[in-house]
Amino acid sequence: MRYAETGFNLEVDLTRGSIERVPTDPRLTELHLGGLGTNAKLFWDRVPPEVEPFSPDNLLVFGTGLLVGTPAPGCNRTVVSCISPQTRLFAFSMMGGFWGPELKLAGYDKLVVRGRSPELVYLWINDDKVQIRDASRLRGLGSLETAELIRQELNEPHAQVSSIGLAGENRVFFASIEQGRSSASRLGVGAVMGDKNLKAVAVKGSQDVNVARPAEFLQMCNEALQFIRVRAKNPIPGVMPILAGLGSPQEMAIHDEKWHTENFAWGNARHRRKDFWTDDVKAAWTGTMETMRTRLLSCYNCPMKCGAAISVDTRMCSYMMKCFSKLTYTMAAFSDLNFGLRIAQKATEHGVDAFSAPQTMAFALELLEAGILTEKDMPGLPADNEGKFYWLLDRIVRREGIGDILANGTYWAAKEIGKGAEEYAHNNIKKTEQLPLKLGMLNPIYFLMYCTGEKANITQIEGNFPQAPFETRAEREAFAADWEQVPDERFKQWFVEWELRGEKSIPQYPPVDATCEIVHWQEKMHYIDDATGMCAGLSSFPLKPPFHIHILPKLISCGAGLDLDEAKLNHVTKRNRTLVRANNIRRGLTREDEKPPEDHWRKRFPELEKKLLDEYYKFKGWNLDGVPTHETLHELDLDYVTEDFKKRGILPGEAASQSPPGSSKGGAA
Amino acid sequence: MTSEKSKPKTIKTIKINVDKCNGCRACEVICSASHASPRYSSTNPARARVRVIREPLADIYIPVYAGEYTAAECAGRDKYVIGGKEYAECAFCRASCPSRDFFKEPDSDLPLKCDMCESDPTLKEPLCVQWCLADALTFEERTEEAAPQAAPEDVDAGLEALANKHGWARVRDALGRLAQED
Numbered sequence A: 001m002r003y004a005e006t007g008f009n010l011e012v013d014l015t016r017g018s019i020e021r022v023p024t025d026p027r028l029t030e031l032h033l034g035g036l037g038t039n040a041k042l043f044w045d046r047v048p049p050e051v052e053p054f055s056p057d058n059l060l061v062f063g064t065g066l067l068v069g070t071p072a073p074g075c076n077r078t079v080v081s082c083i084s085p086q087t088r089l090f091a092f093s094m095m096g097g098f099w100g101p102e103l104k105l106a107g108y109d110k111l112v113v114r115g116r117s118p119e120l121v122y123l124w125i126n127d128d129k130v131q132i133r134d135a136s137r138l139r140g141l142g143s144l145e146t147a148e149l150i151r152q153e154l155n156e157p158h159a160q161v162s163s164i165g166l167a168g169e170n171r172v173f174f175a176s177i178e179q180g181r182s183s184a185s186r187l188g189v190g191a192v193m194g195d196k197n198l199k200a201v202a203v204k205g206s207q208d209v210n211v212a213r214p215a216e217f218l219q220m221c222n223e224a225l226q227f228i229r230v231r232a233k234n235p236i237p238g239v240m241p242i243l244a245g246l247g248s249p250q251e252m253a254i255h256d257e258k259w260h261t262e263n264f265a266w267g268n269a270r271h272r273r274k275d276f277w278t279d280d281v282k283a284a285w286t287g288t289m290e291t292m293r294t295r296l297l298s299c300y301n302c303p304m305k306c307g308a309a310i311s312v313d314t315r316m317c318s319y320m321m322k323c324f325s326k327l328t329y330t331m332a333a334f335s336d337l338n339f340g341l342r343i344a345q346k347a348t349e350h351g352v353d354a355f356s357a358p359q360t361m362a363f364a365l366e367l368l369e370a371g372i373l374t375e376k377d378m379p380g381l382p383a384d385n386e387g388k389f390y391w392l393l394d395r396i397v398r399r400e401g402i403g404d405i406l407a408n409g410t411y412w413a414a415k416e417i418g419k420g421a422e423e424y425a426h427n428n429i430k431k432t433e434q435l436p437l438k439l440g441m442l443n444p445i446y447f448l449m450y451c452t453g454e455k456a457n458i459t460q461i462e463g464n465f466p467q468a469p470f471e472t473r474a475e476r477e478a479f480a481a482d483w484e485q486v487p488d489e490r491f492k493q494w495f496v497e498w499e500l501r502g503e504k505s506i507p508q509y510p511p512v513d514a515t516c517e518i519v520h521w522q523e524k525m526h527y528i529d530d531a532t533g534m535c536a537g538l539s540s541f542p543l544k545p546p547f548h549i550h551i552l553p554k555l556i557s558c559g560a561g562l563d564l565d566e567a568k569l570n571h572v573t574k575r576n577r578t579l580v581r582a583n584n585i586r587r588g589l590t591r592e593d594e595k596p597p598e599d600h601w602r603k604r605f606p607e608l609e610k611k612l613l614d615e616y617y618k619f620k621g622w623n624l625d626g627v628p629t630h631e632t633l634h635e636l637d638l639d640y641v642t643e644d645f646k647k648r649g650i651l652p653g654e655a656a657s658q659s660p661p662g663s664s665k666g667g668a669a
Numbered sequence B: 001m002t003s004e005k006s007k008p009k010t011i012k013t014i015k016i017n018v019d020k021c022n023g024c025r026a027c028e029v030i031c032s033a034s035h036a037s038p039r040y041s042s043t044n045p046a047r048a049r050v051r052v053i054r055e056p057l058a059d060i061y062i063p064v065y066a067g068e069y070t071a072a073e074c075a076g077r078d079k080y081v082i083g084g085k086e087y088a089e090c091a092f093c094r095a096s097c098p099s100r101d102f103f104k105e106p107d108s109d110l111p112l113k114c115d116m117c118e119s120d121p122t123l124k125e126p127l128c129v130q131w132c133l134a135d136a137l138t139f140e141e142r143t144e145e146a147a148p149q150a151a152p153e154d155v156d157a158g159l160e161a162l163a164n165k166h167g168w169a170r171v172r173d174a175l176g177r178l179a180q181e182d
């Protein structure tokens, strides 16, 4: 019997209209767990670097995490992978909500979509019954409208639906896949779904998901729930509210937005507004939230309620939102929360990423102001600022006029527009828009995370280590006292010693070797979550979460029937992380791509930065170009990657092989 | 059965505050896991004795508990309209009934009924209540003087369901066979 996983993938070829239920190799679970790990392996095996994002050969994989569907609280993540049209690299965009557990319950660990349907279709997965169905009447409809109509058509009010809106259909490079309570927003996964002519995937399942050691597993779940109860009453002192609790940042619950509005940049990630948060603003925004927010909402089997139902001019709810998407439209447009929540409703129906879309629109308006674009490029652009944003959103998702260029995101749009537009696409890493943050002094930990995070999004790599030191040593010691989540005692020491100013402050402190370890730890926790399907909100994202490196090996073992300890889990995680990188190296990722936006920090330190990157690459087992070395690959059972790298000239062909003599077939090429 | 002397009985109530429900379905998860055998060995909300009617766009979150088995569909049906949205016939009914697939074992169609987590030793609260951190579900117990009632046993209900599906003759055959094997 297979535990936690079902042991089957659903393979759908939309070109041929074929549907297959394919058993998976249990050995792959031991090597990669599931979710992102097995997604990365699938892409390595089946998607060579020549495959274009908008090619029928690009795969669109919905991979549930290994523990999704078990009673583990917060284990509901689906990792959506494809080759991204925006970065042209291996994409992995996560969504929580309810869709992933339903796929598991229907009997599949992954949905693997290849090919391209000649007509717009949707998939209906009801346990063993799977159909490709006509979606022509859904063309152009919003993502939530689509989900609702599909549920009606099937007469299945409890089916979970992931769908795209107009943006996905029109292959907007930052189109999302929406499923109501959650979305896979980053890196254009919705565009690839649209390219495949797949409007939606509806799922309903009624099969068992097994766990290997039920009593122990359940006890661990109960302990986690108890931890969550206690923490709800005891937030971490001394940090701002959104960092004091658990879950995804509780943006839907809180009203105090002083920190975001005064520290994050407005417009096209340009302007800090240091005295923005007045009592008047607070009263107005609180009123907006209280009026428009109908309910706080959780994902499947999680108590954290990080999302909210938002009503726009109706007693009914219009859409669901979570996290920082609350403010991205507001801040891009220098407007207020009322505008932000209203335009986000349209944006959610169209299905666009709430980081990239507002920034791309603000970028366009900057180009207009600078005379690089002119009124002629934007015929009919309304005079008022908010109207401009609605107008631009509409042009982008329809790919009409200037919208056709902007739909490719700031990086590609700037290249196409030319005339110095590149200067305005200033907030990208690996060709994709970042959080609008512009700061003073370089922070070495964040420097490495920005450079090397392959999800190209800081929130997907940061987390368990505080973002900044606390004011006094006493506060830091108090924080460290019950810090059971750290891998070992050194991490506490680094934090306790970390000062706000003076010798032991950024950029020189933490020292380079400690910085490498801190970054590695934080990243590792995200990679574990992405393989198990655990929400970062209970594990890799908050300070002092219920799930951590000393608990997860046992949870995974009891759930999936594996025999993992910390060392083994670290090893599997390193393998997954390295394989993700291998996919991207093979697609042309280089050291040159690994840098933060030029203007992210005012004070930069080229020598220190070089040293940080050199040492971190070494620490990870990569060479100075950021390529995993053959020793690293060998240790991780990834010799097949070495072979490929040699053939492509990415690693030198003559490197002394550690494999035993006689193991190489056919000799050196 | 004729009534004996009246004696106190315990009434167990789960109070459902739909305003506090956040739609997480943890109640379904833990209920189905706790009724698996071995206990907690599998999860499958389709087997849960509580189902959440969840309509986010209508702001409806209503946990419904599995009640009695009924052999025949009701001739008269209910259909609710809430906030402008029309719900499926019988959407909020507790019965395990032939008209729909709620509250039935997915493979065997055997009826499911909330047993208030009766177990030995007795739990301090039913599991769905324990796992509802939103406090949408709370547990109350009270004692009442009441005449004992002849409640149909679960076995009866189960057999009746089997008979409705397969016919009495086949159920009798199967029972005879099983009794011999025993």
Ligand code: SF4
Residues within 6 Å of the ligand: A074, A075, A076, A096, A097, A246, A247, A248, A297, A298, A299, A300, A302, A303, A304, A305, A306, A307, A535, A536, A537, A538
């Ligand atoms: S922590 Fe928040 S985002 Fe994560 S699963 Fe729970 S409710 Fe969803």
Ligand code: SF4
Residues within 6 Å of the ligand: B020, B021, B022, B023, B024, B025, B026, B027, B028, B052, B061, B063, B131, B132, B133, B134, B135, B136, B137
């Ligand atoms: S556990 Fe509570 S909050 Fe969650 S769905 Fe059930 S009743 Fe609602």
Ligand code: SF4
Residues within 6 Å of the ligand: B030, B031, B032, B048, B049, B050, B065, B113, B114, B115, B116, B117, B118, B126, B127, B128, B129
């Ligand atoms: S009380 Fe027990 S049996 Fe009834 S629904 Fe809740 S968990 Fe299930």
